[in-house]
Amino acid sequence: MPGPARFAHLEAAVRPRGGQPHPFEALQAGAxxxxxxxxxxxAQDQPVQGAAAAGFQIRLMVHGxxxxxxxxVASMPDPGSDSRPEALFTMDRLRQNRxxxxxxxxxxxxxxxxxxxxxxxxxxxxxxxxxxxxTNQERDDxxxxxxxxxxxxxxxxxxxxxxxxxAVALAPLMRLGFAAIEAGTVTPRPQPxxxxxxxxxxxxxxxxxxxxxxxxxxxxxxxxxxxxAPRIAPLGANIGPNRNEPDPLSxxxxxxxxxxxxxxxxxxxxxxxxxxxxxxLQAPRSLAAILASIRREVPGVPPLLVKLSPxxxxxxxPDIVEACVECGAAGLIVGNTTLARPPGLRxxxxxxxxxxxxxxxxxxxxxxxxxxxxxxxxxxxxxGSGGVASGADILAxxxxxxxxxxxxxxxxxxGPALLARLRRELLxxxxxxxxxxxxxxxxxxxxxxxxGPAETGRAA
Ligand SMILES: Cc1cc2nc3c(=O)[nH]c(=O)nc-3n(C[C@H](O)[C@H](O)[C@H](O)COP(=O)(O)O)c2cc1C
Numbered sequence: 310m311p312g313p314a315r316f317a318h319l320e321a322a323v324r325p326r327g328g329q330p331h332p333f334e335a336l337q338a339g340a341x342x343x344x345x346x347x348x349x350x351x352a353q354d355q356p357v358q359g360a361a362a363a364g365f366q367i368r369l370m371v372h373g374x375x376x377x378x379x380x381x382v383a384s385m386p387d388p389g390s391d392s393r394p395e396a397l398f399t400m401d402r403l404r405q406n407r408x409x410x411x412x413x414x415x416x417x418x419x420x421x422x423x424x425x426x427x428x429x430x431x432x433x434x435x436x437x438x439x440x441x442x443x444t445n446q447e448r449d450d451x452x453x454x455x456x457x458x459x460x461x462x463x464x465x466x467x468x469x470x471x472x473x474x475x476a477v478a479l480a481p482l483m484r485l486g487f488a489a490i491e492a493g494t495v496t497p498r499p500q501p502x503x504x505x506x507x508x509x510x511x512x513x514x515x516x517x518x519x520x521x522x523x524x525x526x527x528x529x530x531x532x533x534x535x536x537x538a539p540r541i542a543p544l545g546a547n548i549g550p551n552r553n554e555p556d557p558l559s560x561x562x563x564x565x566x567x568x569x570x571x572x573x574x575x576x577x578x579x580x581x582x583x584x585x586x587x588x589x590l591q592a593p594r595s596l597a598a599i600l601a602s603i604r605r606e607v608p609g610v611p612p613l614l615v616k617l618s619p620x621x622x623x624x625x626x627p628d629i630v631e632a633c634v635e636c637g638a639a640g641l642i643v644g645n646t647t648l649a650r651p652p653g654l655r656x657x658x659x660x661x662x663x664x665x666x667x668x669x670x671x672x673x674x675x676x677x678x679x680x681x682x683x684x685x686x687x688x689x690x691x692x693g694s695g696g697v698a699s700g701a702d703i704l705a706x707x708x709x710x711x712x713x714x715x716x717x718x719x720x721x722x723x724g725p726a727l728l729a730r731l732r733r734e735l736l737x738x739x740x741x742x743x744x745x746x747x748x749x750x751x752x753x754x755x756x757x758x759x760x761g762p763a764e765t766g767r768a769a
Contacts, residue, residue, distance in 0.1 A: 426508040426517070430472075430721065437485065438478035442725050445486030452739055452746050453732065455488070457690050457712040458574050458612045458639055460543045462488040465703060465747070466731055469694050469715035470494055470547035470576065470616070471519075475526040476535040483541040486728040491715060492535055493547030494578045495568075497560050499527035500551050503583065507663070511656025515698065516670070517718050519646065520663030522583040523549055532567040544571060547616070549578035549587065557590060561599050562606035565613075572611045575603075580618035580645035582664045588618055591625075593632035600636035612639030612690075617681075619644040619674045619695060630684040640690030642715065643678040646670070647695075667718035671696025675709050682710025682760070698727075700734025707751045708760065 424432070436442055453464035467489035468482055476492040483490055502524025509518045525531070528548075538544055548564035550557035565575050577599060579590035590599065596615060603610055615638050621629065633641060646664025654669060674695025682691055693706030698719035706714045720727050735747060742750050754760075 465713035469717040479538040489543040491545040496525040509658035513655035516667030543573040547576040616642040642692040679709040
């Protein structure tokens with residue numbers, strides 16, 4: 310068992326919600342603190358526990374590492390900035406979490422609940438980046454390996470695009486235990502995205518609505534970080550045009566070129582609902598033009614995936630799939646967030662404009678995936694994205710024809726603990742089937758139910 314929390318070189322202040330910061334003397338038994346003394350005001354000596362009981366929020370400025378157990382999520386500055394990271398959490402949570410061994414696995418959920426969602430997302434990403442989320446300690450189980458896109462995934466659970474848009478935390482995200490990471494969407498030039506608020510929790514629905522609008526630091530910085538990422542797990546780059554780009558088709562080759570050195574695949578994002586006109590690029594003719602231009606201008610380009618919208622009309626699907634096959638796409642991600650609002654949403658933010666993700670997306674996106682799989686007939690690698698939050702959800706996507714899945718919303722709610730749970734659930738299901746390899750079990754199920762086999766199978 311690790312010892313009590315040790316905070317190295319910590320500068321701390323207590324601040325009443327919405328008010329000015331106050332200093333404090335001690336955080337909790339075993340914590341090593343160095344109060345900075347900056348921004349002092351009245352109520353100076355108020356011990357933290359009392360302050361927390363009074364509803365104060367704890368704000369920590371972290372200069373050095375944080376070791377052992379305890380609670381903190383660090384917010385790192387923007388890429389390239391050398392200002393100090395900060396951490397923020399509520400004291401009652403800290404007390405509750407004193408016994409935990411990791412930090413973010415347990416804190417992601419309360420923090421996401423307590424804070425403005427975009428700030429919470431930034432904090433979690435920063436915490437991961439700062440190494441606070443820990444490292445996956447579980448050994449890979451060879452029964453879960455997946456061979457797809459010319460590479461091997463240690464299991465079928467990847468991180469979807471949008472979580473690490475600027476490729477600032479690739480190595481720590483890989484170490485959390487994701488089998489693969491997709492960074493981006495990155496645009497050619499930096500852009501701020503839509504005005505805030507632009508990210509909304511629908512907690513009762515285990516869902517999120519976002520209208521981020523491709524906030525991106527731009528390809529120049531992204532490519533530098535992305536191409537230096539260690540080879541711990543397969544890595545994809547998700548690329549898209551700037552807002553109001555007069556000729557959006559034309560930007561894809563240069564973006565693809567910039568990440569080709571490191572990418573195991575490149576995803577063409579033509580399906581975000583938050584960039585006006587973007588989804589028009591899903592028209593077969595546009596897709597064909599984009600794919601052809603990349604393949605012409607970027608020799609040896611990594612496998613290209615096209616990320617589709619779950620809102621695509623079923624009539625349009627056959628031509629889209631054929632265009633992708635004919636123009637050399639390696640596969641499709643099915644799919645992005647939806648503009649639809651399924652009946653029965655309970656979250657107060659359900660009326661917000663933007664793309665819905667999470668649990669309500671599971672069924673429609675899996676139905677679309679199955680339809681795409683029937684059209685693709687094994688000619689494309691399919692990736693399932695939308696609402697995955699359990700081993701059963703993963704199985705449903707694999708049975709529908711996906712080679713692997715990508716997750717965003719469930720990870721945002723549950724944190725890295727989700728990964729261990731999903732793997733456990735998959736392995737429990739395999740055990741219940743009498744063992745064997747996941748790909749074989751899925752293929753047997755598909756055969757029995759008359760579904761086409763996925764293009765990829767178990768890793769040798
Ligand atoms: C806040 C947020 C930002 C996202 N940003 C992107 C993005 O930049 N590019 C992209 O292709 N998908 C983006 N997505 C979509 C996710 O990659 C994923 O496809 C979708 O959320 C469905 O998966 P989920 O239900 O597991 O969240 C974003 C999703 C969320 C919630």
